[in-house]
Each structure stands twice: as C-alpha cells, then as structure tokens.
Amino acid sequence: MKKNLEIAFFGSSIVSAYWNGAATYYRGIVKALHKMGHNVTFYEPDIYERQKHRDIEDPDWCKVVVYPDDKVTLQGLLRQASEADVIIKASGVGAFDEFLEDAVVQLKKEDNLIIFWDVDAPATLDRIESDPSDPFNKLIPKYDFVLTYGGGQPVIDAYERNGAKRCIPIYNALDTDTHFPVDPDEKFNGSLAFLGNRLPDREARVEEFFIKPARKLSGERFILGGSGWGDKAMPFNIKYVGHVYTKDHNAFNCTPKAVLNISRDSMAKYGFSPATRVFEAAGAGACIITDYWKGIETFFEPGKEILVANDGDEVEKILSELSPEKAKEIGQAAYKKVLEKHTYEHRAELLESVISEKLQTEAELKS
Template sequence: MEDSKLNIAFFGSSIVSAYWNGAATYYRGIVKALHKMGHKVTFYEPDIIDRQKHRDIEDPDWCEVYVYPQDKVTLRALLRKAHEEADIIIKASGVGIFDSFLEKEVALMKENDNLIVFWDVDAPATLDRIEKDKNDPFLELIPQYDLVLTYGGGQPVIDAYTKRGARQCIPIYNALDISTHYTVEHEPRFEGSLAFLGNRLPDREKRVEEFFIQPALNLPHLKFLLGGSGWESKSLPENVSYLGHIYTKDHNAFNSTPTAVLNISRDSMAKYGFSPATRVFEAAGAAACIITDYWEGIEMFFEPGKEIIVAKDGEDVENILKALTPAMAKKIGEAAYRRVLDEHTYQHRAQLLESVISKKNCALN
C-alpha cells in the first residue's frame, strides 16, 4: 500500500443521487477532496428506491461509479473486484440493501497489505440499534475492522465504539464543499423568513413540529418554507410553502434567499451531540444565517450568537425571528462563512483522513 496514491473502494448508499439520501453531499465532498490529493476512489451503490431516476449528477470525473442491481451475484463480483484492486475497502452504514451481508463480506477481505474500514454515517442510530439487540451480528464484526470512521458523534461515539471492541474510532465531520455550495443571487420562489430542508423521518418529526411548524402557526404574518421528501400528507399552516424534494442544484438559492435557515437535529443525533448536519455547512457556505436547535459540541464548529443562532425550543425560534433584521442575519451568515472556509472544508477533512490512513498503514507495516 503506497500512501502517495491509494486505490479506495467505497460501498455506500449513493454518490450520484441525494434522493432520500442525506449522505450524498458528505460522500461527494470527501471523495472529491481525496481525488484532488491524487487518490482513486471507486464508489459502489445499489439501484434502489428510485434514486437513479432522481440523480443530481451524472457519473463524475473525480470517481468511478458502479450502480449494481438488487442481486447478490452481481454484488459478489463487485466485492471480488474491490478485493483484488483496492488498498482500502470501505463499507458505509445505511447502504439500504444487503447491509449485513456487506458488513460481513468486507470484514472477511482483510489482508496484510490492505485496510478494512467501517464508515458509520449514522453512528447514533447504529449504536442505539446494537444496544437494543445484543444478538445483532454487527457486534462481532466491529473488532475485525482496522478502523471505524464516523460522520460525527465526538467522544461519546468514540467511547461507545471502543467499548464494543473497535481498534480505533475517529470522527470525520461534515464540512463545506466549496465547489458545490456558495452564495448565489436571491430567487423569488425561496423568499421568506425561515426555511427548513429535511426529509420526514420518525425521529425528527416531533422536533420539526416544535421548532418549525408551531412557530409558523404563531407567526402567521411571516412566510415559512419547507423542503424535503415525505411531508405531503402533513398538515401545515397556511403560511408554510411546501416545496417537496429540493435538488442539489437548488440548494444554494434555497440557502441564500430567505432571512434565516433552520437546522433541526434528529433525536439520535441530538442525544450523542457533536453531529453537525451536512446542511449546516451547506447553508454556511451560502453565507446563510443559521438557526439551530442545541446539541452538545456545537462550539467546536461555530460560535453561538456570532456565527450561528441557537434556539432551545420553538418559543426561542419565534423570539429570534421577531428580533432578527436582514442586517443582523447578513452579519451572522458572513461570520459563519468565514469560519467554515478557515476550518471546515472537505479539504480539511480529507487531510485528516489521509493522516489517519498513513498512520494505520505504518502500523501494519
């Protein structure tokens, strides 16, 4: 394994489609940055839940993409290809089909000259799952991986994985992809006081009701914007415009146009903390004024009150919106933008990943 140019195989949900796939932006940012460093990444993703019909991008020039059908015969062939070619083989959580099969097969690919990595893009959900089910087959596989990487979670997640036998656990946090997310001109269809973008998920819905829907009910003179899949059947106040799935190409306008953008953590993410959502960095890249619910560790990424506004509940959101002027929002958004450029781009994350891989490689050799 040569550090100068690594061949990396990545089994994940999807890198070409963000449809019901919040990890797409994360994957793209990391992989693009690795490509710029000279590494080759091959991304293997399944053709499920109409993701290929809702692509955001064509096959990129910064990684090779294999879309496989829902059968294990094809998948086994691709696993053999990855085993033969790759220096590093990564199994991400939440692929969406054959996850248990992939976790086991990738773990079995361990050789003296390769690295086997489990990359957990939803560590709180994974850890909650294995805590509830002591017979979960993944428990026995954790110690077999050279490295566990996580989308977030900080020390609580590191401790939880170490307790379960992980050789090493390192968070690789979300970040800004400066080539994709940036400030654009305001777009009339996204004008409003507060915008929220997120799919309808069971462990987020109550928080959306508290931090977004109730404030909209109580502030009928303001316009609210809701983007994301699954909200069609949700009863919404008249001043909430439901926009459905927002394609990646429209994220910059969605973030740049309204007075403020809301971040709402899922229950599991809020529980473990240290888990800034991908959309936080997307919004900061567009110099948006971000209002977020509180989660432990936020100070690692943004300074509350200066670079981001923290709301402890829905009433806080209402009071913030009542006091927030366009000038104040602009100042906070610009401060967030400067912070992410200085510390939180995917180039920063890829450099950390490269250093971790290098140290692992030295230890193996």
C-alpha cells in the same frame, strides 16, 4: 503511504441525493481524496428509484459502479474490490447491509485496510446495544477503523466500548465547488426556511421548532423543503416546495432571512453531529438558527456565527428580533469560519493522515 491509493467504497449513493442525505457528504470526501491523488471506486445499489432522481452524472473524480439488487452481482464486485488498498463499507447502503458488513471483513489482508464508515452512528449504536445478538457486534473488532459522520467523544467511547480498535469522527463539511453564495430566488423568499426529509425521529422536532413558530408568526412566510411532507397538516403561511435538488440548495439557503437546522432525535442525543446542511448553509452565507445540541461551539460560535434555540418559542423570539442586517452579519461570520476550518479538504487531510499512519505501522510490523 502510497502516493496513489486505490479505495473501494460501498455506500448508498454518490450520484443521487434522493432519500439519501449522505450523498453530498460522500461527494465532498471523495472529491477531496481525488484531488490528493487517490482513486476511488464507489459501489452503489440500484434501489429506491435513486437512479431516476440523480443530482449528478458520473463524475470525473471517481468511478461509479451501480449494481442491481442481487447478491450474485455483489459477490463479483467484492472480488473486484478485494484488490484495493482501502475497502470501506458505509452504514445504510440499503441493500444486503448485513451481508456486506461481514463480506468486507473477509477481504482483510496484511497490506490493506478495512474500514466501517458509519453515517448514522447513533442509530447503529442504539441498535447493537439493545440487541447483543446483532451480528455486527462480533464484526466491529475486525475492522481496522470505524469512521463516523459525527458524534464526538460520546460516540468514540461507545464504539470503543463495543470493541472498535479505533473510532474517528470525520465530520460533515463544506464542498466549496457546489455550495457558495448566489443571488436570491423569489420562490424561496421568506423569514425562515427548513430543508429535510420527513423522518420519524425528526418529525416532532420539526413540529416544535418550525411549525409552531410559523403558527405564532402568521404574518411571516415560512419555506419547507424535503420529501414526504405533502400530507402533513401545517399552517397556511408555510409554503411546501417538495424535494429540493442539490443545484437549488444555494438559492434555498441564500434567499430567506434565516435557515433552520433541526437535528434528528438520535443525533441530538449524542451531540457533536452537525448535519451536512449546516455547512452547506454556512457556505452560502446563510444565517443559521439551530436547535441545541452538545458540541455546537466546536464548529461555530453561538450568537456570532450561529443562533441557537432550545424550543419553538425561542425560534419565534429570535425571528421577531432578527433584523436583515444582523442576519447577514451572522451569515458572513459563519461563511468565514467554514472556509477557514470546515471544508472537505480539511476532512480528507485528516482521513489521509489516519490511513497513512496505519499503513506505515503495518508495514513496519511486517518488516
């Protein structure tokens, strides 16, 4: 493989996590690729006021191109990106997604790779399988790879059933540069904290796993972070802190006795889809309580490195019995596991090996 790959990446945003849960995932992967010597240009649209709510300035580990919400500019950037060795179209860019899905495929050459990177595979698969006329159905076989944010064998099987040449999960992970243990912050003090934007396919699970236990444990303090919850009816002992910027994630994870992970319905359905925040919380040494999803044990050992609840009653029971000492022990075990197996360096090594193998195979076929 070339020592220094040029990679063009069309995604939602790498500089802003505002209404953009994939931001830290992109940062971790791209930063790790940069450390390996590869050059990434990340193209993102100026939409949803994300540029007004940046978490970071343009980083030194990739070139960021923010483009206006118009197709003419985008067509020019596609011509620029066509010179890259690897061209990636992520799902959920938020502007001209259908156009980009097709346009990136048109950039295929003998000596480059075209990749679709699905950061919400369950939603994409549900969409295309419920609508055979969806234009993306015909495009899937034209990509060299489909990479996914999670999903395990069920997602691999579904994508390959729909024509993917090869589907490979590149799971979320820990960015050790940004997520690590810090001192507690009083404003996040409580028995249980949950961080997540208000989304239709998550809200019912938040009511069950977070709001219901809060009502029953009225003497305990609960912390809710994320956008969109301001008008949500909730008990008095839940403190809503709004959008939590990335710089405050460590304190949010380190301060309460435990932090809660709640899967979106679609992610829980397919399993094998740990949210980015699971690894971020583990990287801060947090004691994590998660709703059940298939494949948890692939990443953490239940009972030792993570606590698993099937419903709100089980969350309540866990919190009632969980001592601060036990919570700390579980958090430390999770911290050790992510450092050993689940950093973005681990994920980028997998990605590099996949790209290397494919480029080598194509070069051999040409010779």
